[in-house]
Amino acid sequence: xxxxxxxxxxxxxxLACRGLAAGYGARVVLAGVNLDVAxxxxxxxxxxxGSGKSTLLRTLAGLAPPQAGCVxxxxxxxxxxxxxxxxxxxxxxxxxxxxxxxxxxxVVGLGRFAHGGWLATPSSEDEAAIRRAMLATGSLPWAERRxxxxxxxxxxxxxxxxxxxxxxPVLLLDEPTTHLDPPHQEDIARxxxxxxxxxxxxxxxxxxxLSLALTADRLIVLGRGAVIGHGTVREALAGxxxxxxxxxxxxxxxxxxxxLWRPRLDAxxxx
Amino acid sequence: xxxxxxxxxxxEAAALNGAAESExxxxxxxxxxxxxxxxxxxxxVTLLLTGASLxxxxxxxxxxxxxxxxxxxxxxVILWQIRLPRTVGxxxxxxxxxxxxxxxxxxxxxxxxxxxxxxTASGAALGVTISLLAADASVTALAWAGKLxxxxxxxxxxxxxxxxxxxxxxxxLQTASLLLSGIVVAFLLSAVTSLLLLTKPEVWRTMQVxxxxxxxxxxWSSASLLGLVFVICVIPAALLARGLDALSLGEETAQxxxxxxxxxxxxxxxxxxxxxxxxxxxxxxxxxVGLVAPHLVRETVTVNHRQLLIGAPLVGGALLQAADLASRxxxxxxELPVGAVTACVGGAYLVFLLWRRSRHD
Numbered sequence: 001x002x003x004x005x006x007x008x009x010x011x012x013x014x015l016a017c018r019g020l021a022a023g024y025g026a027r028v029v030l031a032g033v034n035l036d037v038a039x040x041x042x043x044x045x046x047x048x049x050g051s052g053k054s055t056l057l058r059t060l061a062g063l064a065p066p067q068a069g070c071v072x073x074x075x076x077x078x079x080x081x082x083x084x085x086x087x088x089x090x091x092x093x094x095x096x097x098x099x100x101x102x103x104x105x106x107v108v109g110l111g112r113f114a115h116g117g118w119l120a121t122p123s124s125e126d127e128a129a130i131r132r133a134m135l136a137t138g139s140l141p142w143a144e145r146r147x148x149x150x151x152x153x154x155x156x157x158x159x160x161x162x163x164x165x166x167x168x169p170v171l172l173l174d175e176p177t178t179h180l181d182p183p184h185q186e187d188i189a190r191x192x193x194x195x196x197x198x199x200x201x202x203x204x205x206x207x208x209x210l211s212l213a214l215t216a217d218r219l220i221v222l223g224r225g226a227v228i229g230h231g232t233v234r235e236a237l238a239g240x241x242x243x244x245x246x247x248x249x250x251x252x253x254x255x256x257x258x259x260l261w262r263p264r265l266d267a268x269x270x271x
Numbered sequence: 272x273x274x275x276x277x278x279x280x281x282x283e284a285a286a287l288n289g290a291a292e293s294e295x296x297x298x299x300x301x302x303x304x305x306x307x308x309x310x311x312x313x314x315x316v317t318l319l320l321t322g323a324s325l326x327x328x329x330x331x332x333x334x335x336x337x338x339x340x341x342x343x344x345x346x347x348v349i350l351w352q353i354r355l356p357r358t359v360g361x362x363x364x365x366x367x368x369x370x371x372x373x374x375x376x377x378x379x380x381x382x383x384x385x386x387x388x389x390x391t392a393s394g395a396a397l398g399v400t401i402s403l404l405a406a407d408a409s410v411t412a413l414a415w416a417g418k419l420x421x422x423x424x425x426x427x428x429x430x431x432x433x434x435x436x437x438x439x440x441x442x443x444l445q446t447a448s449l450l451l452s453g454i455v456v457a458f459l460l461s462a463v464t465s466l467l468l469l470t471k472p473e474v475w476r477t478m479q480v481x482x483x484x485x486x487x488x489x490x491w492s493s494a495s496l497l498g499l500v501f502v503i504c505v506i507p508a509a510l511l512a513r514g515l516d517a518l519s520l521g522e523e524t525a526q527x528x529x530x531x532x533x534x535x536x537x538x539x540x541x542x543x544x545x546x547x548x549x550x551x552x553x554x555x556x557x558x559x560v561g562l563v564a565p566h567l568v569r570e571t572v573t574v575n576h577r578q579l580l581i582g583a584p585l586v587g588g589a590l591l592q593a594a595d596l597a598s599r600x601x602x603x604x605x606e607l608p609v610g611a612v613t614a615c616v617g618g619a620y621l622v623f624l625l626w627r628r629s630r631h632d
Contacts, residue, residue, distance in 0.1 A: 063523045087529030098380055100519035106575050110517050114529035118510055144302065146573055159520075 014039040014170050014202035015060060015090075019069035022052065022059040028067060029055045033227050035220065039169060042196040042203040044213040047222030047245050053206035054095060054174050056222065060204070061092045061172045073170065087114035091166035095174040095206075097159050104150065104158040105143040108134055111165030133164035136191060152179035160188065164195070171195065173205035177212060189215050210242070210261035214252065221245045233259060302573065309572045313585035317362060320592040324358035325350055327596055329604040352491070360489030361595040361609075362588035363497035364550040365560050369587020370504055371546040372561030373568075373579050377515035378539050379446055386547040386561040389449075389540070390432035390456035395551040397460045398428020399481050400467050403474045421481070422493070422552035429548035432456055433540065443536040446522075484557035484610025486595045493553045500549040504542050505584060511539060512577035519576070557610045559617025560587050560594075566624065590616075 013036035020033040029052040037043055045053045058064045060071055062078045071078040073090055081089070091111070100107065111133065112126040122130070134140040137157040147155055156179045163171060176192070177185040189212055195201045196217065204220075207213040219236045221228040223245035229236055236242065237259065242250040251262045326335040328349065338346035371386035379388070387393075402424035437443060439452035468475050514535045517525040526532055550557070564587035568579055591609070594616065598607040 058523070061527060063526055083531060084529040087527060090527075092524065092527035094521055094524050096521075097524060098519055098521040100516075101569060101573070102516055102519065102575055103573065106516065107520065110513075110520065110528060113513065113517060118513060162520075 013037055013072075014074060015204065016072040016075075017060065017066075017069060018072075020056075020059065020066050020071065021068035022055045022064065023067055024055075024064075028225065030222070030225055030227075031068070033069070035227065035230055037202055037204055037220075039202040040196055040200045041217040042192045042205070043218040043220060044205055044207045044216035045220045045222065046207060046210065046213045046242070048247070051222040051245065052225070053222060056220075057092075057172050057174050057204070057206055061090060062086065063092070084114045087168075088166065089168050090170045090172065091163045091168040093159060093163045093171075093173040093176055095178065097155070100147050103144050103146055104134075104139060104161075105130065107147060107158050108139070108143075108161045108165050111162040114166065129165050129167055130161075133161040134158075136164055137161040138187065153181060153184055156180055157184070157188075160191075169200070170202045171204070173203070175208060176205050177207065177209065185209070185212055193217070210250070210252075211259070214259040214261070223247070306572060306574070306578060310582070310585065313582070313589060316589050317585070317592065320589060320596060321355075321358050321362075324592065324596050324599075325354050327599050327603070328354060356491040356494045357486055357489045358592055358595060360494035360497055360553065361486045361591045363494060363501050364486070364489075364554045364557070365564075365591025365594075366501055366584035366588035367497065367504065367546040367550040368557065368561040368591070369564035369583040369585075370501075370508060370580060371543045371550070372563075372587070373565040373576075373583035374508060374515070374539050374543050374546075375561070376565055377518060377576055377579075378536055378543070379450065380519065382566065383562070385559075386543055386550075387457070387556075387558075389436045389453040389543070390460060391429040391544065391547040392551060392556045393457040393460035393464065394428040394430070394432025394435075395425035395548065396428065396478070396482060396556065397464045397467075398424040398426070398431070400464050400474065400478060401428075403477055404467060404471055407471060407474065422496075425481070425552035426548040428460075429551055430544055432460055433544045437540070442533065443540060444533055480608070481555040482610075483608030484555040484613070486554050486591070486598070486609050487606065489553060497549060497553055500545060501584070504546045505580070507538065508542050508580045509577055511535065511542075512575070512580050515539070515576035515580075554591075555610060557591065557594075558614045559621075560590050560613055563617045563620055564590060566620075570624075 015035070015037040017033055017035050020035075021028055021031040022033070023029040033056065045056060047053050055064070059066050062071065073081060073086065078086065102110075108130045109122060109126070112122060112129060115126060116122065131140070134143060137160050139154065139157040139161050142150060142154060142158075147158065150158065156176070160173075160176055163173065171192075173192075177188050180188060192203050192205065193215070196203045205216075207216070213219065214233050216233065218230070218232055219241070220230045221236055221241040221244075228244050229239055229241040231239075237252055240250075242252070249264070251264055252259050253262050254260075325339060326332050328335060330338075330349075335350075338350055342350065368386055372384075375384040375386055375388055376382055378384075399421055402421065436449065436452045436456045439455065440448040443449060468478060514525070514530055517528050517530055518535070522532060525535075547561075565579060565583045567586045567590075568574060568582035572578075572582070574582055591613065594609050594612040597616075598609045598612045601607055601612075
C-alpha cells in the first residue's frame with residue numbers, strides 16, 4: 001500500500017502505533033498493528049462485526065492498555081503525556097454514552113473540561129468553542145433541553161458537538177453516525193471531511209456503513225485479527241481489501257464519482 | 272491548536288441555529304431564576320419545620336406556644352436545649368444522607384444507589400453492638416466504651432465496612448465488583464451482629480433504638496459535630512461535581528476528558544463514607560432519605576451535579592426534620608422511631624414513582 005498524503009505529514013504522523021496488540025484480558029483481538037495516521041485526513045476504520053474496530057480505537061485513545069507495542073500521539077508515547085494535556089490533544093466519542101440528566105449545553109461544555117479544570121468557570125473562549133461546536137452539528141436549538149428529552153439522533157449530534165468542542169488535533173470517533181438518518185449521516189460525513197481537510201484535524205472513526213466509509217479520505221481495513229490494509233479508498237478497492245475483510249465478495253460500484261456498496265441479495269448466505 | 276469546528280457547517284438547520292442563538296441566553300437566565308426560587312423554597316420549608324418542631328413535644332401545642340411567648344427557665348431548656356438542637360441535628364443528619372445519596376447515585380450511575388450500599392449501615396450496627404457487649408463484659412471495657420461513645424463506635428464500624436468493601440473489590444474502578452462487595456460485606460456484618468446479639472439478648476433492646484433510627488438523643492454537641500462534618504463534606508463534593516457530570520456520560524468518556532477515574536471515585540466514596548458514618552453514628556440507621564432526596568430534586572427541577580449536591584442536602588435535611596416532627600406528633604406524647612417514619616414515607620414515594628412511570632410508559 002502507498003501513502004497518498006504529502007511527505008511532511010508522513011514524517012510526523014498525528015497518531016501512530018508500532019507492533020500493537022489489543023484485546024480483553026488474555027483474549028487477543030488484534031495483533032501486529034503498525035499504523036501512521038496523518039493529520040488533515042479523515043480515516044475510516046471498517047471491518048466485520050467483532051473484527052476489532054472499537055478495540056483498536058479504544059487502545060489508540062489510551063482507554064485500554066495495549067497488550068503489546070505502543071501508541072504515539074504527535075510523536076510522543078501516549079502514556080508520556082500528562083492526562084489533561086493528552087485530553088486537549090485527543091478527543092474521543094464512545095459508541096454509546098450513558099443516560100444523563102444534563103442539558104445539551106452542559107454536555108458540550110464538558111468537552112472544555114481539560115482546558116479549564118475543576119474550579120474554572122467557562123471562559124468566553126470556552127463558550128465560543130461550545131457555540132461553534134453546537135452550530136457545526138446543528139444542535140444549538142436544543143441547547144437548554146435535558147438529554148433525556150432528545151431523540152437518539154439529536155443526542156448523537158450533541159455528543160459529537162462535545163467532541164468538537166475540545167478542539168483537539170486528533171478526533172477518535174466510534175460509530176459517529178449511530179442513530180442518525182441518512183441526511184444527517186451525510187451532514188456528519190461532510191463535517192468530518194471539513195474538519196480534516198479544512199482545519200487539518202486527524203479524524204479517525206469506526207464506520208459500519210460501507211458506502212459512508214467510502215466517502216472518507218483513507219481506510220483502515222480490519223480482518224482476521226490484523227490490519228488487512230491502510231490506504232486511500234482507491235487502493236482499498238484495487239486491492240479488494242473489503243472482500244478479504246468480510247470474507248465474501250463485496251461489490252462496490254462507482255456512480256458520479258462516488259463509491260457505493262451494492263448488496264448482492266442473490267448470493268448464497270454465508271456460514 | 273486552532274481547529275475551528277465552525278468552519279465546517281452542515282447545511283441543516285442554519286436558520287434554526289440562528290434563532291436558537293438569540294433565545295439561548297434567555298433560557299439560561301430563566302433556568303437560573305427557577306433554580307434560585309426552588310432553593311429559596313427549600314430554605315423556607317426548613318424554617319417552617321424548625322418553627323413547628325419548637326411547638327411539638329410531649330406538651331400540647333398551646334403550652335409550647337405560651338412557652339415561646341413567655342419563656343421561663345424550665346421552658347427555655349426544653350425549647351432551646353432539647354427541641355431546637357434536635358431539629359437542627361436532624362436537618363444536618365438528613366442533609367448528610369441526602370448528599371451521600373446523590374454522590375452514590377452519581378458514582379454508581381444508578382438511581383437506586385443509596386448511602387448504605389457499601390455496607391456502612393451493617394458496619395455501624397456491628398460497631399455499636401461490639402461497643403455495647405464490651406461495656407457489659409468488663410469494667411475496663413466499659414470505661415473505654417464510655418470514652419468512645421456510641422457515635423464513635425458506629426463511625427468506626429461504618430468506615431471499617433467501607434474499607435473492607437474496597438479491599439474485596441480490589442479498588443474502586445470496577446462498579447459491578449464494588450456493588451457486589453458492598454452487598455457481601457453488608458450481609459456478612461449483619462450476620463455477625465445477629466450472632467453477637469444472640470449471646471446477649473439484653474443488649475438487643477438498646478440496639479433496637481439504633482437500628483430503627485432516633486433523633487431523640489441529639490444535643491447541641493452532636494448537632495455541631497454533624498454541622499462541621501456537613502461543611503467538610505459539601506465543599507469538596509461541590510468541587511468534584513463536574514467529575515460526576517463527566518461520569519454520567521460513561522466511564523471511558525470521563526477518562527478521555529482527562530479525569531483520573533480512580534482518584535475521583537476514591538475521593539467521592541471517602542465523602543460518602545464520612546457523611547454516612549457521621550449521620551448513622553448520631554441518629555442510627557435512617558432509611559430512604561439518601562435514596563429519595565436526590566429523586567425529589569430531579570423530579571422538581573433540572574439540575575447538573577453541582578446543583579444536585581446542594582439541592583439533595585436541602586431536601587434530605589427537610590425530609591428528616593419532617594419525619595422527626597411526624598414521629599413526635601403521630602402518637603404524642605409517645606414517639607415513633609424516626610427510621611420507621613422515613614421508611615413508610617420513602618417507600619410510599621417510590622411506589623408512587625413506579626406507578627407514575629408505568630402509567631407514563
